[in-house]
Amino acid sequence: MQDGQARALLRAMFDAAVAAADPAKVVPGRLPAPPKGRTVVVGAGKASAAMARAFEKAWPRPLTGLVVTRYGHAVPCERIEIVEAAHPVPDAAGERAAARMIETVRGLSADDLVVALVSGGASSLLSLPAPGLTLDDKRAVNKALLASGASISEMNCVRKHLSAVKGGRLAAAAHPARVETLLISDVPGDDPAVIGSGPTLPDPTRRADARAILARHGIDPGTRVLAVLDAGEETPKPGDPRLARARAQMLATPQGSLLAAAEVAHAAGVTPLILGDAIEGESREVARVMAGIAFQVRRYGQPAPAPCALISGGETTVTVRGKGRGGRNVEFLLALALALRGDPRVFAAAGDTDGVDGAEEIAGALVAPDTLARAKALGIDPAARLADNDGHSFFEALGDRIVTGPTLTNVNDFRALLVLPG
Amino acid sequence: MQDGQARALLRAMFDAAVAAADPAKVVPGRLPAPPKGRTVVVGAGKASAAMARAFEKAWPRPLTGLVVTRYGHAVPCERIEIVEAAHPVPDAAGERAAARMIETVRGLSADDLVVALVSGGASSLLSLPAPGLTLDDKRAVNKALLASGASISEMNCVRKHLSAVKGGRLAAAAHPARVETLLISDVPGDDPAVIGSGPTLPDPTRRADARAILARHGIDPGTRVLAVLDAGEETPKPGDPRLARARAQMLATPQGSLLAAAEVAHAAGVTPLILGDAIEGESREVARVMAGIAFQVRRYGQPAPAPCALISGGETTVTVRGKGRGGRNVEFLLALALALRGDPRVFAAAGDTDGVDGAEEIAGALVAPDTLARAKALGIDPAARLADNDGHSFFEALGDRIVTGPTLTNVNDFRALLVLPG
Numbered sequence: 142m143q144d145g146q147a148r149a150l151l152r153a154m155f156d157a158a159v160a161a162a163d164p165a166k167v168v169p170g171r172l173p174a175p176p177k178g179r180t181v182v183v184g185a186g187k188a189s190a191a192m193a194r195a196f197e198k199a200w201p202r203p204l205t206g207l208v209v210t211r212y213g214h215a216v217p218c219e220r221i222e223i224v225e226a227a228h229p230v231p232d233a234a235g236e237r238a239a240a241r242m243i244e245t246v247r248g249l250s251a252d253d254l255v256v257a258l259v260s261g262g263a264s265s266l267l268s269l270p271a272p273g274l275t276l277d278d279k280r281a282v283n284k285a286l287l288a289s290g291a292s293i294s295e296m297n298c299v300r301k302h303l304s305a306v307k308g309g310r311l312a313a314a315a316h317p318a319r320v321e322t323l324l325i326s327d328v329p330g331d332d333p334a335v336i337g338s339g340p341t342l343p344d345p346t347r348r349a350d351a352r353a354i355l356a357r358h359g360i361d362p363g364t365r366v367l368a369v370l371d372a373g374e375e376t377p378k379p380g381d382p383r384l385a386r387a388r389a390q391m392l393a394t395p396q397g398s399l400l401a402a403a404e405v406a407h408a409a410g411v412t413p414l415i416l417g418d419a420i421e422g423e424s425r426e427v428a429r430v431m432a433g434i435a436f437q438v439r440r441y442g443q444p445a446p447a448p449c450a451l452i453s454g455g456e457t458t459v460t461v462r463g464k465g466r467g468g469r470n471v472e473f474l475l476a477l478a479l480a481l482r483g484d485p486r487v488f489a490a491a492g493d494t495d496g497v498d499g500a501e502e503i504a505g506a507l508v509a510p511d512t513l514a515r516a517k518a519l520g521i522d523p524a525a526r527l528a529d530n531d532g533h534s535f536f537e538a539l540g541d542r543i544v545t546g547p548t549l550t551n552v553n554d555f556r557a558l559l560v561l562p563g
Numbered sequence: 564m565q566d567g568q569a570r571a572l573l574r575a576m577f578d579a580a581v582a583a584a585d586p587a588k589v590v591p592g593r594l595p596a597p598p599k600g601r602t603v604v605v606g607a608g609k610a611s612a613a614m615a616r617a618f619e620k621a622w623p624r625p626l627t628g629l630v631v632t633r634y635g636h637a638v639p640c641e642r643i644e645i646v647e648a649a650h651p652v653p654d655a656a657g658e659r660a661a662a663r664m665i666e667t668v669r670g671l672s673a674d675d676l677v678v679a680l681v682s683g684g685a686s687s688l689l690s691l692p693a694p695g696l697t698l699d700d701k702r703a704v705n706k707a708l709l710a711s712g713a714s715i716s717e718m719n720c721v722r723k724h725l726s727a728v729k730g731g732r733l734a735a736a737a738h739p740a741r742v743e744t745l746l747i748s749d750v751p752g753d754d755p756a757v758i759g760s761g762p763t764l765p766d767p768t769r770r771a772d773a774r775a776i777l778a779r780h781g782i783d784p785g786t787r788v789l790a791v792l793d794a795g796e797e798t799p800k801p802g803d804p805r806l807a808r809a810r811a812q813m814l815a816t817p818q819g820s821l822l823a824a825a826e827v828a829h830a831a832g833v834t835p836l837i838l839g840d841a842i843e844g845e846s847r848e849v850a851r852v853m854a855g856i857a858f859q860v861r862r863y864g865q866p867a868p869a870p871c872a873l874i875s876g877g878e879t880t881v882t883v884r885g886k887g888r889g890g891r892n893v894e895f896l897l898a899l900a901l902a903l904r905g906d907p908r909v910f911a912a913a914g915d916t917d918g919v920d921g922a923e924e925i926a927g928a929l930v931a932p933d934t935l936a937r938a939k940a941l942g943i944d945p946a947a948r949l950a951d952n953d954g955h956s957f958f959e960a961l962g963d964r965i966v967t968g969p970t971l972t973n974v975n976d977f978r979a980l981l982v983l984p985g
Binding site: 414415416418419422423427429431441443444445455 | 843848852859862865867
């Protein structure tokens, strides 16, 4: 395989991963049974506007709806109203949308259908404080959680118990209507009750769990929040009769996207090895481990002989120490290039499936055997760029960025190392 | 498989990894052809005293010899003199031993045989400053390199060019005698010229490489060292006629030990997956990646179905921030237990094959599904212990340490996650 073919294969794998989660492709085949009465579409998340457009195009009946997405992620819809709000720290636009959504579904009858289009980001975008709280109370807790190292499951547990819409409360408000939730997952384990803090699904967590999580991370949320966590209304639990007609379908998952990429590799005669759909860890250290596995393939043909692709997903983290233009995928790739030390038979690609790695509309980048040599020729010091968390500048200078524009979906990160024989 | 069986299997895998590198087992089958003349044994390294004992037991001819090992790693020999010296920062005992070793091999004839027993640690233990340098000069550079994050290959390149014994200089001194080197590897790639800074093998690196490494890591070594790196005598290069009769045999490697552990797993009906014999990275982050791979086995049977063992070697690193009793293997295991969150079907073991993880004579430890629960019952906070780099105390309290005593060999770390079905 030539260099150009290796790069093209990795790019095709990334594109397949994104396509497998494209709302336009996955929504039409998964429509719920039509209701006797009205159809009301609600939803929230980075992918949810695109899901709304796909849904209204495919739905053969009248419908109305309101969906909230991240600023810049709106797409034109004809029948469903799309509202934009802030992510990852909620704002008043998200609060107004959540209040309107609750109002919209209240008073529906048993003949009516609520379709909830939920994807990653919904936790922040759909933010209605529980009675007794302000949006600022929630924002403060949210910021403290984001800085604490709490897991997404932990964050969402707390969020549910401070919310008037999350943790099944939106579905409870829609009772006695039927509620069908269509989901695109960006969380480890793909638990429907965790994605977007599960506004339409029963919540197995309790107020006491939320209190324990705050205590574990040393967060003092203030007296109003503590009062709600002590004596507020519990979220609807599994078995709650108000949610007896709530169902969920998973339209796309990180694993589904990795499988799609694996198929592309397989079709090219490359053995795909999926190492994990939820790999976590500091980006640059994850890169060193992946380089170590690639070296094992090179030297010993373990855990599989070359040509093979080491594929993984999930969300690594970057402890920011520098001032560069970075994202967790380009950080991973820059550290990987250093760890591979110009190995002549290893290529790699990584990117965020939402098309935005970090703060810029650059999805990710490619690493080739000559990455370090080309950087040197340009007078660029890769180690210094990594120390400055400056991955985007590095791969921009080399012309090795992957730019897709916003993909309007999100199944988290995609990473692949392509190890060739010889 | 019951809990006890899982623990016993992991322990048997670790023991097999150590046994595969035991000098008493690997030396006797690899004796060089006897010489017409004298046999002189030299050597240095953590495993080298045990190699010397095995060699003199098996060697059917007269011999004399001098071998230097780490304080506490000596074993009684009858014919070969064993000297102890400091590691990882060299001391005067190592310097005297190196000087005597050079003297011992000088003046041998073409009929004589020098057997060099080299293993990890030899770089520090065999430390004779190049003309114009003091041991303090070398110690200062050594300390700066250890703190700089330089790789073992980089460190050894610099050491070779500041030494009167490393980088083939011992073999050059032995010319015209035949030189047979028996090696136990603890370095990624198992390059004989890198293990113990290759005292008896040609050195492909140059003075300019050493200067570049110091510059890259921002180390100012002082004027005397710079003078030697500018104008000192080069190490013998491949093709140097003085080393034409120098040969090397690899007796044990990290990969050999992982394969031995893999066989034990296979015999127990567990699929072994060797992920790398040279995995590097911050210990706790490597643990998160390994946990992520174990979750993939659990959920999807990828990259292999359970029961399987995820086996790896190499040397992770710990950035010490706490004040606890730690080592890189127990740090890995403590972080792993947290990342696994009590998964009921994953067990793990990790340990240093030299029997000393960190500063204490504890090789490593075991993790079981109930590790976190048992810690909680004892009032121990695993996250706090990890923050304090206190892995040894943690596993001591749980009674889950692996204690072997000094194994008198070293093929680096051993790690295995055992993922059971169900």
